[in-house]
Amino acid sequence: MPINFLGDIMNKLEMTDLIVSSKISKGLSWETIAKDLKVSPVWLTSACLGMNSATPKQAKAIADYLGLDDTVAEALVAFPTKIWDQAVPTDPLVYRLYEVVGVYGDTLKEVIQEKFGDGIMSAIDFSMEVDKIEDPKGDRVLLTLNGKFLPYKSW
Template sequence: MVSTLLAAKKAKNLSFADLESMLGRDEVWIASLFYGQSTASAEEAAKLGEILDLDSATMEALQAYPTKGSLDPVIPTDPLIYRFYEIMQVYGMPLKDVIQEKFGDGIMSAIDFTLDVDKVEDPAGARVKVTMCGKFLPYKKW
């Protein structure tokens, strides 16, 4: 399905940002839909189908509940994706400690969550700014 969606997007010469303005959903969420990590409503699938001339089987697949985080391999080999893995290897525990100092014992939700990617111009070369914003969920005692 991924290759079908990416090919249809490319054939229409559309970016994820273009699709964001057409669908009213964030470009990162739309990209996650393409990779089978999000679920479209019937209306969203129909609208995307209209924009990209998708067949009914693809539109139906967009509405399936995914098994999230099931991308292979477990340790990513793509250099860009591996850098995020590397960032968590280096800064994961420090980030956990700082979050727990500020909020207490708990986690940042990946369900009540947004992710934004911005380009920041810099004299030394463009920089990538990734902003994650998730609801804090304290661990429950019972």
């Protein structure tokens, strides 16, 4: 049974290492796992990378599918602490998304608030899809971010 250096429950980083290792060794993709488990590939990937929690039923299904034990399922259920590096990312794909927000963040804020009012887009009541659009000039990435609008309250 995998345990962390403190000798108790597995942390999210250890969980992710085991999940990704199992996925790679079995030659699986996130799309395949998600399709077989009937969940969103974006949600599944996020949960397996430690940024979302799973229900006990979902966690058991993921662990069983990958041939991992209950400590992985328990770690999948644990509520994550969503902390990421505050430095500018260096991975080219992640950096480009960071760049999109840096260049268009204020524009998105203005357009959203002009349409909805003063508030934010939820990252909790939220879904995301990643699609591939084939194009003879080069395939395109389509990101769909769908978040509930949350108006600021006055009191």
